[in-house]
Amino acid sequence: MAPPRLIARHLAHPRGVFGRFVGGLMNRRNSRMNRFALQLLDVKSSDRVAEIGFGGGATLGPLLDRAAHLTAVDRSRDVVAWATARYRIAVDAGRADFRIGEIEALPLQSGQFDKVCSVNTVYFWRSLPAGAGELRRVLKAGGVLALGFLPADAMGRLGFPKDIFTFRTTGDVEHALRQAGFGAVEIHRPEPDTAWNVIVAR
Numbered sequence: 001m002a003p004p005r006l007i008a009r010h011l012a013h014p015r016g017v018f019g020r021f022v023g024g025l026m027n028r029r030n031s032r033m034n035r036f037a038l039q040l041l042d043v044k045s046s047d048r049v050a051e052i053g054f055g056g057g058a059t060l061g062p063l064l065d066r067a068a069h070l071t072a073v074d075r076s077r078d079v080v081a082w083a084t085a086r087y088r089i090a091v092d093a094g095r096a097d098f099r100i101g102e103i104e105a106l107p108l109q110s111g112q113f114d115k116v117c118s119v120n121t122v123y124f125w126r127s128l129p130a131g132a133g134e135l136r137r138v139l140k141a142g143g144v145l146a147l148g149f150l151p152a153d154a155m156g157r158l159g160f161p162k163d164i165f166t167f168r169t170t171g172d173v174e175h176a177l178r179q180a181g182f183g184a185v186e187i188h189r190p191e192p193d194t195a196w197n198v199i200v201a202r
């Protein structure tokens, strides 16, 4: 079922107290997709990892537990502030940093990450080619991307509001990733009839 409009607006850009509440909802509703994406990403203790669009932050703890370093970017100033406070010890120890930024122009140097993940964000990108290009740019050669989302057909069936969510087909996302320079692009679902997918690209 599609979320009510007020919640949908905070999924796109969480703000304030209500945004924090919606962050908790996201953590519960999206937990299976996020866990599956992390499983596919297969983070090693030597990996430098980035997450883009972390929202409620359900993945931050597991990524910090596994990776050598985590950089997490979100366009919402509020979620960046919450994550910085929540993971203050890791930030002070130099193991994590949280930044305000947009996928279309990531505030990150090129070629510095072994793994990057982004889950439930493609609906809000202003441009698929720009986002895909930025994800490729910040990965090292041979680095791995996990990109999880609900494709257009399922979003249409569930009645997501089209003025807040841009519906993306799996084929369009795959094409944008290939055009951005990812040579191998695989589509994964935990079961054949799962509505969402996680694309792994390298």
Ligand SMILES: C[S@@+](CC[C@H](N)C(=O)[O-])C[C@H]1O[C@@H](n2cnc3c(N)ncnc32)[C@H](O)[C@@H]1O
Pocket (backbone or CB within 6 Å): 011, 012, 013, 014, 026, 027, 030, 034, 052, 053, 054, 055, 056, 057, 058, 073, 074, 075, 076, 079, 101, 102, 103, 104, 118, 119, 120, 121, 124, 125, 126
């Ligand atoms: C629906 S939430 C998903 C959060 C989490 N990844 C999950 O699956 O539960 C989308 C998050 O991505 C952020 N976001 C949306 N568009 C973005 C963009 N273009 N660049 C960076 N962050 C973006 C939003 O601020 C929000 O925190």
